[in-house]
Amino acid sequence: MSSTTTPRLGAHRTPAARLGVQVVHDLVSAIVTGEVAPGDLLPTETELCENFGVSRTVIRESMKRLEEKGMVSVVQGRGTQIAPQSEWNILDKVVLGTMIENDETLGILDELAVVRGQLESSIAAAAASARSGDELRVIHDHLDTMHTTAEQRDAFAAADVAFHFAVMDIAGDRLASGIARSLSKRAGESSRYYGAPGADAVRLTLEEHQRVYDAIEAGDSDAAAREMRDHIALAWERRRIRD
Template sequence: MSEVRTDLGLPVTTFLGSTPPRAPAARLGVAVVHDLVSAIVTGEVQPGQSLPPEGVLSQQFGVSRTVIRESVKRIEEKGLVKIAQGRGTEVLPTSSWNVLDPIVLSALVENDDSVGVLDELAVVRGSLEGSMAAEAATARSDDELATLRESFAHMDETKGDKRFEQADVDFHLIVMEASRNRLAQSITKILYERARESTRFTGAVTDEAIQLTLDEHARILRAIERGDAIAAENAMREHIRVAWQRRRLPTHRRS
Protein backbone atom coordinates (compact mmCIF):
# COMPACT_ATOMS: atom_id res chain seq x y z
CA MET A 1 0.00 0.00 0.00
CA SER A 2 1.44 3.37 -0.94
CA GLU A 3 1.83 6.14 1.62
CA VAL A 4 1.34 9.80 0.77
CA ARG A 5 2.19 12.60 3.16
CA THR A 6 -0.06 15.60 3.55
CA ASP A 7 1.06 19.22 3.64
CA LEU A 8 1.53 18.82 7.40
CA GLY A 9 3.73 15.78 6.89
CA LEU A 10 1.06 13.37 8.09
CA PRO A 11 0.53 10.09 6.24
CA VAL A 12 -2.69 9.22 4.49
CA THR A 13 -2.75 5.62 3.36
CA THR A 14 -6.25 4.19 3.41
CA PHE A 15 -8.43 6.16 1.02
CA LEU A 16 -5.48 7.05 -1.21
CA GLY A 17 -3.61 3.79 -1.27
CA SER A 18 -6.20 1.04 -1.07
CA THR A 19 -7.65 1.33 -4.59
CA PRO A 20 -6.11 1.82 -8.03
CA PRO A 21 -6.72 5.05 -9.97
CA ARG A 22 -10.23 5.31 -11.38
CA ALA A 23 -10.97 5.34 -15.07
CA PRO A 24 -12.93 8.39 -16.27
CA ALA A 25 -16.70 7.87 -16.03
CA ALA A 26 -19.90 9.83 -15.71
CA ARG A 27 -20.45 11.73 -12.48
CA LEU A 28 -16.83 11.42 -11.44
CA GLY A 29 -17.14 14.47 -9.25
CA VAL A 30 -19.92 12.81 -7.25
CA ALA A 31 -17.75 9.75 -6.62
CA VAL A 32 -14.77 11.88 -5.61
CA VAL A 33 -16.87 13.93 -3.20
CA HIS A 34 -18.32 10.74 -1.67
CA ASP A 35 -14.88 9.22 -1.11
CA LEU A 36 -13.37 12.42 0.30
CA VAL A 37 -16.30 12.94 2.66
CA SER A 38 -16.07 9.31 3.79
CA ALA A 39 -12.33 9.66 4.42
CA ILE A 40 -12.96 12.68 6.62
CA VAL A 41 -15.97 11.45 8.62
CA THR A 42 -14.26 8.11 9.35
CA GLY A 43 -11.18 9.90 10.65
CA GLU A 44 -8.80 8.67 7.96
CA VAL A 45 -7.89 12.31 7.63
CA GLN A 46 -8.12 14.00 11.01
CA PRO A 47 -9.11 17.58 11.82
CA GLY A 48 -6.03 19.76 11.55
CA GLN A 49 -4.49 17.60 8.84
CA SER A 50 -4.40 18.69 5.21
CA LEU A 51 -5.61 16.81 2.18
CA PRO A 52 -2.92 15.83 -0.31
CA PRO A 53 -2.34 18.35 -3.12
CA GLU A 54 -4.45 18.38 -6.29
CA GLY A 55 -1.85 16.51 -8.32
CA VAL A 56 -1.77 13.56 -5.93
CA LEU A 57 -5.56 13.38 -5.70
CA SER A 58 -5.91 13.72 -9.47
CA GLN A 59 -3.59 10.76 -10.03
CA GLN A 60 -5.23 8.60 -7.37
CA PHE A 61 -8.81 9.18 -8.54
CA GLY A 62 -7.94 9.14 -12.22
CA VAL A 63 -9.63 12.48 -12.86
CA SER A 64 -8.54 15.92 -13.93
CA ARG A 65 -7.33 18.61 -11.55
CA THR A 66 -10.47 20.54 -12.41
CA VAL A 67 -12.67 17.73 -11.08
CA ILE A 68 -10.56 17.56 -7.92
CA ARG A 69 -10.71 21.32 -7.46
CA GLU A 70 -14.49 21.40 -7.85
CA SER A 71 -14.93 18.39 -5.55
CA VAL A 72 -12.81 19.93 -2.81
CA LYS A 73 -14.80 23.15 -3.15
CA ARG A 74 -17.99 21.15 -2.62
CA ILE A 75 -16.73 19.58 0.61
CA GLU A 76 -15.61 23.04 1.76
CA GLU A 77 -19.22 24.19 1.29
CA LYS A 78 -20.27 21.32 3.58
CA GLY A 79 -18.01 22.67 6.32
CA LEU A 80 -15.56 19.76 6.26
CA VAL A 81 -12.46 21.59 5.06
CA LYS A 82 -11.02 25.06 4.67
CA ILE A 83 -9.11 25.96 1.53
CA ALA A 84 -6.24 28.35 2.33
CA GLN A 85 -4.31 29.83 -0.58
CA GLY A 86 -0.74 28.61 -0.42
CA ARG A 87 -1.35 26.44 2.64
CA GLY A 88 -3.43 23.60 1.26
CA THR A 89 -6.81 22.23 2.30
CA GLU A 90 -7.19 21.70 6.04
CA VAL A 91 -9.79 19.38 7.57
CA LEU A 92 -11.99 21.25 10.05
CA PRO A 93 -13.25 19.98 13.44
CA THR A 94 -16.58 18.16 13.54
CA SER A 95 -18.24 21.21 15.10
CA SER A 96 -17.89 22.95 11.72
CA TRP A 97 -19.48 20.16 9.65
CA ASN A 98 -22.93 20.53 8.17
CA VAL A 99 -24.20 17.19 9.42
CA LEU A 100 -27.61 17.81 7.85
CA ASP A 101 -26.05 17.83 4.40
CA PRO A 102 -27.36 14.64 2.74
CA ILE A 103 -23.90 13.45 1.64
CA VAL A 104 -22.28 14.11 5.01
CA LEU A 105 -25.13 12.53 6.96
CA SER A 106 -25.21 9.52 4.63
CA ALA A 107 -21.47 9.01 5.13
CA LEU A 108 -21.85 9.25 8.91
CA VAL A 109 -24.64 6.66 8.91
CA GLU A 110 -22.89 4.44 6.37
CA ASN A 111 -19.74 4.28 8.51
CA ASP A 112 -21.53 4.16 11.88
CA ASP A 113 -20.22 0.79 13.11
CA SER A 114 -21.25 1.44 16.72
CA VAL A 115 -24.64 2.91 15.65
CA GLY A 116 -23.82 5.89 17.84
CA VAL A 117 -24.95 8.24 15.08
CA LEU A 118 -28.25 6.39 14.81
CA ASP A 119 -28.66 6.67 18.59
CA GLU A 120 -28.17 10.43 18.34
CA LEU A 121 -30.53 10.60 15.38
CA ALA A 122 -33.27 8.87 17.38
CA VAL A 123 -32.88 11.41 20.21
CA VAL A 124 -33.04 14.40 17.85
CA ARG A 125 -35.91 12.94 15.87
CA GLY A 126 -37.84 12.21 19.07
CA SER A 127 -37.39 15.78 20.22
CA LEU A 128 -38.46 17.29 16.91
CA GLU A 129 -41.37 14.96 16.24
CA GLY A 130 -42.52 15.19 19.84
CA SER A 131 -42.63 18.96 19.52
CA MET A 132 -44.53 18.71 16.24
CA ALA A 133 -47.03 16.26 17.73
CA ALA A 134 -47.71 18.78 20.50
CA GLU A 135 -48.24 21.53 17.95
CA ALA A 136 -50.47 19.28 15.85
CA ALA A 137 -52.68 18.55 18.87
CA THR A 138 -53.66 22.21 19.11
CA ALA A 139 -53.26 23.39 15.50
CA ARG A 140 -54.78 20.53 13.49
CA SER A 141 -57.97 21.08 11.52
CA ASP A 142 -60.94 18.72 11.47
CA ASP A 143 -59.94 17.61 7.97
CA GLU A 144 -56.38 16.87 9.11
CA LEU A 145 -57.69 14.89 12.08
CA ALA A 146 -59.90 12.87 9.72
CA THR A 147 -56.89 12.22 7.49
CA LEU A 148 -54.83 11.10 10.48
CA ARG A 149 -57.59 8.70 11.53
CA GLU A 150 -57.71 7.28 8.01
CA SER A 151 -53.92 6.89 8.05
CA PHE A 152 -54.03 4.94 11.30
CA ALA A 153 -56.80 2.72 9.92
CA HIS A 154 -54.62 2.06 6.88
CA MET A 155 -51.75 1.03 9.16
CA ASP A 156 -54.07 -1.44 10.87
CA GLU A 157 -55.28 -2.81 7.53
CA THR A 158 -51.77 -3.30 6.16
CA LYS A 159 -50.10 -4.91 9.16
CA GLY A 160 -48.44 -8.06 7.99
CA ASP A 161 -47.71 -6.92 4.44
CA LYS A 162 -45.14 -4.73 2.72
CA ARG A 163 -47.36 -1.64 2.70
CA PHE A 164 -47.22 -1.25 6.46
CA GLU A 165 -43.87 0.54 6.52
CA GLN A 166 -45.08 3.24 4.13
CA ALA A 167 -48.35 3.55 6.06
CA ASP A 168 -46.28 4.15 9.19
CA VAL A 169 -44.25 6.86 7.43
CA ASP A 170 -47.43 8.50 6.11
CA PHE A 171 -48.87 8.76 9.63
CA HIS A 172 -45.80 10.68 10.80
CA LEU A 173 -45.88 12.95 7.75
CA ILE A 174 -49.51 13.88 8.43
CA VAL A 175 -48.65 14.80 12.04
CA MET A 176 -45.76 16.94 10.76
CA GLU A 177 -47.99 18.72 8.25
CA ALA A 178 -50.61 19.42 10.92
CA SER A 179 -47.96 21.01 13.16
CA ARG A 180 -47.37 23.87 10.68
CA ASN A 181 -43.68 23.72 11.66
CA ARG A 182 -41.96 23.64 8.29
CA LEU A 183 -38.40 23.87 9.59
CA ALA A 184 -38.74 20.97 12.03
CA GLN A 185 -40.52 18.99 9.33
CA SER A 186 -37.70 19.55 6.83
CA ILE A 187 -34.96 18.60 9.29
CA THR A 188 -36.80 15.48 10.43
CA LYS A 189 -37.34 14.30 6.86
CA ILE A 190 -33.62 14.65 6.13
CA LEU A 191 -32.68 12.68 9.23
CA TYR A 192 -35.22 9.93 8.59
CA GLU A 193 -34.45 9.52 4.89
CA ARG A 194 -30.74 9.16 5.56
CA ALA A 195 -31.31 6.73 8.45
CA ARG A 196 -33.51 4.48 6.30
CA GLU A 197 -30.53 3.93 4.00
CA SER A 198 -28.98 1.78 6.73
CA THR A 199 -30.17 -1.78 7.32
CA ARG A 200 -29.09 -1.27 10.94
CA PHE A 201 -31.81 1.36 11.28
CA THR A 202 -34.66 -0.64 9.78
CA GLY A 203 -33.87 -3.87 11.64
CA ALA A 204 -36.01 -7.00 11.69
CA VAL A 205 -39.80 -6.66 11.74
CA THR A 206 -41.88 -9.09 13.81
CA ASP A 207 -45.63 -9.40 14.35
CA GLU A 208 -45.14 -8.38 17.98
CA ALA A 209 -43.18 -5.27 16.95
CA ILE A 210 -45.91 -4.29 14.48
CA GLN A 211 -48.61 -4.58 17.12
CA LEU A 212 -46.57 -2.52 19.58
CA THR A 213 -46.07 0.10 16.88
CA LEU A 214 -49.82 0.23 16.25
CA ASP A 215 -50.53 0.63 19.97
CA GLU A 216 -48.05 3.49 20.19
CA HIS A 217 -49.56 5.25 17.18
CA ALA A 218 -53.01 4.82 18.72
CA ARG A 219 -51.84 6.71 21.83
CA ILE A 220 -50.48 9.51 19.65
CA LEU A 221 -53.75 9.69 17.71
CA ARG A 222 -55.91 9.76 20.85
CA ALA A 223 -53.85 12.58 22.35
CA ILE A 224 -54.16 14.64 19.17
CA GLU A 225 -57.90 13.93 19.05
CA ARG A 226 -58.24 15.30 22.60
CA GLY A 227 -56.10 18.33 21.79
CA ASP A 228 -53.73 17.28 24.59
CA ALA A 229 -50.37 18.74 23.56
CA ILE A 230 -48.39 17.32 26.49
CA ALA A 231 -49.73 13.79 26.03
CA ALA A 232 -49.17 13.95 22.26
CA GLU A 233 -45.57 15.05 22.72
CA ASN A 234 -44.84 12.39 25.32
CA ALA A 235 -46.49 9.65 23.24
CA MET A 236 -44.50 10.56 20.14
CA ARG A 237 -41.19 10.85 21.99
CA GLU A 238 -41.73 7.51 23.72
CA HIS A 239 -42.76 5.80 20.49
CA ILE A 240 -39.62 6.90 18.65
CA ARG A 241 -37.41 5.94 21.61
CA VAL A 242 -38.79 2.44 22.16
CA ALA A 243 -39.25 1.72 18.44
CA TRP A 244 -35.54 2.36 17.92
CA GLN A 245 -34.63 0.18 20.89
CA ARG A 246 -36.71 -2.65 19.41
CA ARG A 247 -34.82 -2.41 16.12
CA ARG A 248 -31.38 -1.82 17.60
CA LEU A 249 -29.41 -5.08 17.44
CA PRO A 250 -27.98 -6.23 20.81
CA THR A 251 -24.57 -6.81 19.19
CA HIS A 252 -24.39 -3.07 18.47
CA ARG A 253 -25.09 -1.94 22.01
CA ARG A 254 -22.38 0.17 23.57
CA SER A 255 -20.80 -0.81 26.86
Protein backbone atom coordinates in the same frame (compact mmCIF):
# COMPACT_ATOMS: atom_id res chain seq x y z
CA MET B 1 -0.60 13.53 8.21
CA SER B 2 0.60 15.79 5.38
CA SER B 3 0.01 15.66 1.65
CA THR B 4 3.24 13.68 1.25
CA THR B 5 2.08 10.88 3.53
CA THR B 6 -1.68 10.83 2.91
CA PRO B 7 -2.94 7.52 1.46
CA ARG B 8 -3.78 7.52 -2.22
CA LEU B 9 -7.45 8.39 -1.81
CA GLY B 10 -9.46 6.95 -4.67
CA ALA B 11 -6.69 4.65 -5.85
CA HIS B 12 -8.77 1.53 -5.19
CA ARG B 13 -11.76 2.77 -7.20
CA THR B 14 -12.60 1.84 -10.77
CA PRO B 15 -12.12 4.61 -13.35
CA ALA B 16 -15.77 4.56 -14.49
CA ALA B 17 -16.96 5.73 -11.07
CA ARG B 18 -14.49 8.59 -10.59
CA LEU B 19 -16.54 11.62 -11.59
CA GLY B 20 -18.28 14.39 -9.70
CA VAL B 21 -20.62 13.00 -7.08
CA GLN B 22 -18.58 9.82 -6.61
CA VAL B 23 -15.42 11.78 -5.83
CA VAL B 24 -17.28 13.75 -3.16
CA HIS B 25 -18.74 10.55 -1.68
CA ASP B 26 -15.32 8.92 -1.56
CA LEU B 27 -13.70 11.93 0.10
CA VAL B 28 -16.51 12.29 2.65
CA SER B 29 -16.13 8.60 3.47
CA ALA B 30 -12.37 9.00 3.93
CA ILE B 31 -12.92 11.90 6.31
CA VAL B 32 -15.72 10.27 8.30
CA THR B 33 -13.84 6.98 8.72
CA GLY B 34 -10.66 8.74 9.80
CA GLU B 35 -8.59 7.76 6.79
CA VAL B 36 -7.76 11.45 6.92
CA ALA B 37 -8.29 13.14 10.30
CA PRO B 38 -9.12 16.69 11.41
CA GLY B 39 -6.04 18.84 10.91
CA ASP B 40 -4.62 16.61 8.18
CA LEU B 41 -3.99 18.01 4.72
CA LEU B 42 -5.58 16.41 1.69
CA PRO B 43 -3.24 15.34 -1.11
CA THR B 44 -2.41 18.00 -3.67
CA GLU B 45 -4.73 18.70 -6.57
CA THR B 46 -2.37 16.85 -8.90
CA GLU B 47 -2.27 13.80 -6.64
CA LEU B 48 -6.05 13.74 -6.31
CA CYS B 49 -6.43 13.97 -10.09
CA GLU B 50 -4.15 10.96 -10.46
CA ASN B 51 -5.77 8.98 -7.64
CA PHE B 52 -9.33 9.47 -8.88
CA GLY B 53 -8.54 9.58 -12.59
CA VAL B 54 -10.40 12.85 -13.14
CA SER B 55 -9.65 16.35 -14.34
CA ARG B 56 -8.62 19.34 -12.22
CA THR B 57 -12.07 20.82 -12.81
CA VAL B 58 -13.75 17.83 -11.15
CA ILE B 59 -11.38 17.98 -8.18
CA ARG B 60 -11.88 21.72 -7.74
CA GLU B 61 -15.66 21.33 -7.82
CA SER B 62 -15.38 18.47 -5.33
CA MET B 63 -13.35 20.68 -2.97
CA LYS B 64 -16.08 23.33 -3.18
CA ARG B 65 -18.69 20.74 -2.24
CA LEU B 66 -16.59 19.61 0.72
CA GLU B 67 -16.21 23.22 1.87
CA GLU B 68 -19.99 23.68 1.65
CA LYS B 69 -20.38 20.61 3.86
CA GLY B 70 -18.00 22.17 6.39
CA MET B 71 -15.55 19.29 6.08
CA VAL B 72 -12.50 21.12 4.76
CA SER B 73 -11.00 24.59 4.70
CA VAL B 74 -8.30 26.11 2.52
CA VAL B 75 -5.24 27.13 4.53
CA GLN B 76 -3.24 29.77 2.71
CA GLY B 77 0.18 28.48 1.77
CA ARG B 78 -0.50 24.96 3.05
CA GLY B 79 -3.39 23.39 1.18
CA THR B 80 -6.80 21.92 1.95
CA GLN B 81 -7.15 20.91 5.59
CA ILE B 82 -9.70 18.60 7.19
CA ALA B 83 -12.01 20.56 9.51
CA PRO B 84 -12.97 19.50 13.06
CA GLN B 85 -16.12 17.39 13.24
CA SER B 86 -17.84 20.21 15.13
CA GLU B 87 -17.79 22.24 11.91
CA TRP B 88 -19.32 19.55 9.68
CA ASN B 89 -22.85 20.06 8.36
CA ILE B 90 -24.30 17.02 10.07
CA LEU B 91 -27.69 17.47 8.39
CA ASP B 92 -26.13 17.21 4.94
CA LYS B 93 -27.45 14.10 3.19
CA VAL B 94 -24.04 12.69 2.28
CA VAL B 95 -22.37 13.56 5.58
CA LEU B 96 -25.07 12.14 7.86
CA GLY B 97 -25.64 9.10 5.66
CA THR B 98 -21.93 8.29 5.66
CA MET B 99 -21.67 8.78 9.42
CA ILE B 100 -24.58 6.39 9.99
CA GLU B 101 -23.16 3.71 7.71
CA ASN B 102 -19.71 3.84 9.33
CA ASP B 103 -20.72 4.06 12.99
CA GLU B 104 -20.20 0.56 14.37
CA THR B 105 -21.52 1.53 17.82
CA LEU B 106 -24.84 2.87 16.42
CA GLY B 107 -24.14 5.98 18.49
CA ILE B 108 -25.23 8.31 15.68
CA LEU B 109 -28.58 6.53 15.36
CA ASP B 110 -28.97 6.65 19.15
CA GLU B 111 -28.46 10.41 19.05
CA LEU B 112 -30.74 10.73 16.06
CA ALA B 113 -33.56 8.94 17.89
CA VAL B 114 -33.22 11.30 20.86
CA VAL B 115 -33.28 14.41 18.66
CA ARG B 116 -36.21 13.07 16.63
CA GLY B 117 -38.09 12.42 19.85
CA GLN B 118 -37.51 15.95 21.06
CA LEU B 119 -38.48 17.55 17.77
CA GLU B 120 -41.46 15.37 16.94
CA SER B 121 -42.89 15.57 20.44
CA SER B 122 -43.13 19.35 20.11
CA ILE B 123 -44.50 18.93 16.59
CA ALA B 124 -47.19 16.53 17.83
CA ALA B 125 -48.13 18.98 20.58
CA ALA B 126 -48.53 21.75 18.01
CA ALA B 127 -50.57 19.44 15.78
CA ALA B 128 -52.95 18.68 18.65
CA SER B 129 -53.64 22.40 18.99
CA ALA B 130 -54.01 23.08 15.28
CA ARG B 131 -55.76 19.95 13.91
CA SER B 132 -58.92 20.09 11.83
CA GLY B 133 -61.32 17.37 10.76
CA ASP B 134 -59.81 17.05 7.29
CA GLU B 135 -56.29 16.89 8.67
CA LEU B 136 -57.25 14.22 11.17
CA ARG B 137 -58.70 12.13 8.35
CA VAL B 138 -55.38 12.29 6.52
CA ILE B 139 -53.51 11.00 9.57
CA HIS B 140 -56.11 8.32 10.16
CA ASP B 141 -55.88 7.19 6.54
CA HIS B 142 -52.16 6.58 7.01
CA LEU B 143 -52.89 4.68 10.23
CA ASP B 144 -55.43 2.55 8.35
CA THR B 145 -52.82 1.83 5.68
CA MET B 146 -50.40 0.72 8.37
CA HIS B 147 -53.01 -1.78 9.58
CA THR B 148 -53.68 -3.16 6.08
CA THR B 149 -49.98 -3.47 5.25
CA ALA B 150 -48.90 -4.92 8.59
CA GLU B 151 -47.37 -7.96 6.87
CA GLN B 152 -45.72 -5.96 4.08
CA ARG B 153 -42.54 -4.47 5.51
CA ASP B 154 -41.83 -1.80 2.89
CA ALA B 155 -45.43 -0.64 2.53
CA PHE B 156 -45.85 -0.59 6.31
CA ALA B 157 -42.68 1.48 6.72
CA ALA B 158 -43.84 3.92 4.03
CA ALA B 159 -47.21 4.38 5.73
CA ASP B 160 -45.43 4.85 9.06
CA VAL B 161 -43.30 7.66 7.61
CA ALA B 162 -46.35 9.20 5.93
CA PHE B 163 -48.15 9.26 9.30
CA HIS B 164 -45.29 11.21 10.88
CA PHE B 165 -45.01 13.62 7.95
CA ALA B 166 -48.77 14.26 8.04
CA VAL B 167 -48.48 15.24 11.71
CA MET B 168 -45.70 17.65 10.72
CA ASP B 169 -47.91 19.17 8.02
CA ILE B 170 -50.61 19.93 10.59
CA ALA B 171 -48.19 21.47 13.08
CA GLY B 172 -46.97 24.08 10.61
CA ASP B 173 -43.56 24.44 12.27
CA ARG B 174 -41.44 24.64 9.14
CA LEU B 175 -38.03 24.67 10.82
CA ALA B 176 -38.63 21.82 13.27
CA SER B 177 -40.48 19.79 10.66
CA GLY B 178 -37.76 20.36 8.06
CA ILE B 179 -35.06 19.09 10.41
CA ALA B 180 -37.20 16.16 11.57
CA ARG B 181 -37.98 15.16 7.97
CA SER B 182 -34.31 15.30 7.06
CA LEU B 183 -33.33 13.13 10.02
CA SER B 184 -36.09 10.64 9.28
CA LYS B 185 -35.13 10.35 5.61
CA ARG B 186 -31.43 9.91 6.30
CA ALA B 187 -32.10 7.25 8.92
CA GLY B 188 -34.56 5.46 6.67
CA GLU B 189 -31.95 5.15 3.93
CA SER B 190 -29.85 2.90 6.15
CA SER B 191 -30.68 -0.76 6.68
CA ARG B 192 -29.05 -0.41 10.11
CA TYR B 193 -31.89 1.88 11.19
CA TYR B 194 -34.41 -0.94 10.79
CA GLY B 195 -32.21 -3.31 12.76
CA ALA B 196 -33.79 -6.46 14.13
CA PRO B 197 -37.34 -5.83 15.38
CA GLY B 198 -38.98 -8.52 17.47
CA ALA B 199 -42.13 -10.47 16.67
CA ASP B 200 -44.38 -7.97 18.45
CA ALA B 201 -42.85 -4.92 16.77
CA VAL B 202 -45.68 -4.28 14.31
CA ARG B 203 -48.40 -4.65 16.92
CA LEU B 204 -46.63 -2.35 19.36
CA THR B 205 -45.93 0.20 16.64
CA LEU B 206 -49.61 0.26 15.66
CA GLU B 207 -50.68 0.69 19.27
CA GLU B 208 -48.26 3.58 19.75
CA HIS B 209 -49.42 5.33 16.59
CA GLN B 210 -53.01 4.91 17.71
CA ARG B 211 -52.22 6.62 21.01
CA VAL B 212 -50.52 9.49 19.18
CA TYR B 213 -53.55 9.86 16.93
CA ASP B 214 -55.99 9.72 19.83
CA ALA B 215 -54.12 12.46 21.69
CA ILE B 216 -54.01 14.71 18.63
CA GLU B 217 -57.69 14.08 17.90
CA ALA B 218 -58.56 14.97 21.52
CA GLY B 219 -56.56 18.18 21.25
CA ASP B 220 -54.40 17.10 24.19
CA SER B 221 -51.01 18.66 23.45
CA ASP B 222 -49.28 17.25 26.53
CA ALA B 223 -50.43 13.71 25.79
CA ALA B 224 -49.56 14.04 22.09
CA ALA B 225 -46.03 15.15 22.96
CA ARG B 226 -45.59 12.36 25.50
CA GLU B 227 -46.94 9.62 23.23
CA MET B 228 -44.84 10.71 20.26
CA ARG B 229 -41.66 10.97 22.31
CA ASP B 230 -42.26 7.56 23.90
CA HIS B 231 -43.09 5.97 20.56
CA ILE B 232 -39.89 7.13 18.86
CA ALA B 233 -37.75 5.99 21.80
CA LEU B 234 -39.48 2.62 22.10
CA ALA B 235 -39.49 1.97 18.35
CA TRP B 236 -35.73 2.48 18.14
CA GLU B 237 -35.19 0.37 21.26
CA ARG B 238 -37.06 -2.49 19.57
CA ARG B 239 -35.07 -2.27 16.34
CA ARG B 240 -31.64 -1.60 17.75
CA ILE B 241 -29.23 -4.50 17.26
CA ARG B 242 -27.48 -5.31 20.51
CA ASP B 243 -23.70 -5.56 20.74
